Amino acid sequence: xxxxxxxxxxxxxxxxxxxxxxxxxxxxxxxxxxxxxxxxxxxxxxxxxxxxxxxxxxxxxxxxxxxxxxxxxxxxxxxxxxxxxxxxxxxxxxxxxxxxxxxxxxxxxxxxxxxxxxxxxxxxxxxxxxxxxxxxxxxxxxxxxxxxxxxxxxxxxxxxxxxxxxxxxxxxxxxxxxxxxxxxxxxxxxxxxxxxxxxxxxxxxxxxxxxxxxxxx
Ligand code: MD3
Ligand code: FE
Numbered sequence: 617x618x619x620x621x622x623x624x625x626x627x628x629x630x631x632x633x634x635x636x637x638x639x640x641x642x643x644x645x646x647x648x649x650x651x652x653x654x655x656x657x658x659x660x661x662x663x664x665x666x667x668x669x670x671x672x673x674x675x676x677x678x679x680x681x682x683x684x685x686x687x688x689x690x691x692x693x694x695x696x697x698x699x700x701x702x703x704x705x706x707x708x709x710x711x712x713x714x715x716x717x718x719x720x721x722x723x724x725x726x727x728x729x730x731x732x733x734x735x736x737x738x739x740x741x742x743x744x745x746x747x748x749x750x751x752x753x754x755x756x757x758x759x760x761x762x763x764x765x766x767x768x769x770x771x772x773x774x775x776x777x778x779x780x781x782x783x784x785x786x787x788x789x790x791x792x793x794x795x796x797x798x799x800x801x802x803x804x805x806x807x808x809x810x811x812x813x814x815x816x817x818x819x820x821x822x823x824x825x826x827x828x829x830x831x832x833x
Contacts, residue, residue, distance in 0.1 A: 637799030646792035655712035726796035760830035761798025768819030776805030
């Protein structure tokens with residue numbers, strides 16, 4: 617066996633730190649994108665995408681569904697996680713293994729060992745859809761990170777501070793990009809600018825985002 621004295625050091629996938637606790641893994645999910653999209657199709661066949669209503673009475677522009685033991689829902693009564701789909705009354709579909717495995721691996725690469733999500737929110741954006749600046753704080757253990765996976769059309773993510781008044785940075789996210797948010801970045805304000813029309817070979821006219829969380833204990 618010959619050793620290559622000039623071999624590059626092991627580097628693994630590219631990691632771009634955004635801030636303390638926030639890391640972009642560019643294109644990390646590209647190799648499994650088709651598996652993830654097939655998994656999304658099987659989930660939404662059982663728990664159809666729908667537009668939910670905020671406690672303030674606004675209909676959200678992104679369509680949503682969930683898989684895993686807990687699903688994030690909103691209605692006039694508030695934001696919460698629950699074990700059943702309010703449309704069908706049945707438990708949310710199980711989290712497909714391809715989705716859970718990707719999230720655990722991405723979190724580990726970002727420095728968060730032993731991340732085992734129990735909730736996966738599926739957001740589907742069509743042109744014109746957006747998500748305003750907000751914090752994710754409905755989860756029980758805020759020491760657990762969040763992993764997000766972007767699929768399909770590109771969009772611009774808003775990455776803010778711990779106060780709403782802090783002006784967000786704009787971070788373009790493309791098909792296959794994975795972002796891990798935890799530690800001091802866990803409660804940062806964030807949002808998504810209005811999706812522009814386009815066509816992507818993997819998804820057609822839309823963008824999917826998978827948001828993987830540990831919602832319960
Ligand atoms: C930064 N979704 O569903 S995921 C959401 O692209 C949500 O659909 C967006 O925000 C989307 O709640 C963004 C990226 C994300 C998720 C959680 C974060 C970024 C975050 C928590 C803290 C800081
Ligand atoms: Fe969020």
